[in-house]
């Protein structure tokens with residue numbers, strides 16, 4: 490008896506610890522994804538939120554760009570069916586619009602390796618609170634790849650939320666309540682019917698007593714003729730009921746279209762990343778474990794007509810900024826931006842026509858806190874990321890780099 494009490498106490502204590510720890514955890518598992526997937530699949534950049542403080546029914550627009558890495562990991566299925574979604578803690582927003590390369594995007598689409606895309610998502614605030622929101626990609630057979638997150642605050646009364654939609658035949662319906670009673674009654678109907686049928690059988694001898702009765706040749710006592718009659722009645726009545734309800738619905742809504750399952754066809758933009766004007770070849774990269782620094786030895790070939798400088802390195806949603814160039818967009822509230830994290834050993838601008846080999850150092854504890862340093866424990870320890878170069882006029886050149894990483898442990 491004492492042992493059972495002890496067991497219950499320990500279980501309750503463990504449960505309350507678990508709940509307490511969940512209250513203070515904000516992450517959504519994005520750190521758990523293997524670094525090579527975060528760095529070498531969807532490479533997000535220029536992601537912006539139109540506003541942070543909203544009221545119920547207000548809209549927020551998320552815009553951004555991404556490059557689909559050329560060096561897509563071998564072990565990850567190719568992006569033949571992908572869906573851009575928004576990660577939220579529950580239905581706190583509804584998504585009203587979504588575009589890829591300016592084209593309305595409803596279904597899934599295939600992405601091309603090496604392709605450049607821009608997106609726009611419009612969300613409408615539904616429930617009050619403070620939420621961390623990420624755009625993210627669902628990749629068929631591979632899982633999800635999170636984009637950069639942002640805190641949004643919604644104020645107001647959730648009862649004021651409305652979601653009117655105009656149907657194809659011109660009716661305006663409120664999606665918050667439309668068909669709700671019908672949906673609930675069908676669920677209740679099936680739950681009651683299913684539970685009743687289950688209870689009908691559960692009240693009989695089960696498992697071992699049943700086995701014993703079978704062994705003793707008493708199987709006739711286990712299934713009565715009433716059971717058989719009820720089973721036959723269900724077999725006839727349930728399909729008739731379903732078909733009847735289907736026929737009624739069909740006559741009530743004659744112009745219904747099925748849920749669409751085709752893929753959208755959307756072509757990449759004209760190349761924005763690796764457009765050939767500034768070419769970057771990474772010859773060697775080392776990760777210094779104690780210094781938490783990635784050091785890239787890169788050959789930069791400037792084919793543009795202006796001198797260029799390395800301004801930023803972005804990888805797996807981390808951004809390392811070279812503040813001596815200071816051209817990169819700086820979101821000071823974003824904890825994943827290392828404002829002074831990037832250094833170049835020869836800081837002079839690379840002249841038009843010049844080819845120079847430079848050492849680029851991206852150093853910050855973010856490598857460790859975001860668990861990207863687990864890279865060299867992977868069987869596929871290759872780094873991927875975007876290198877941003879700027880000329881004096883502010884024009885930007887982006888290069889997608891991919892290279893094997895050698896760890897330096899001391």
Ligand SMILES: [Cu+2]
Nearest residue numbers: 517621622638
């Ligand atoms: Cu988040």
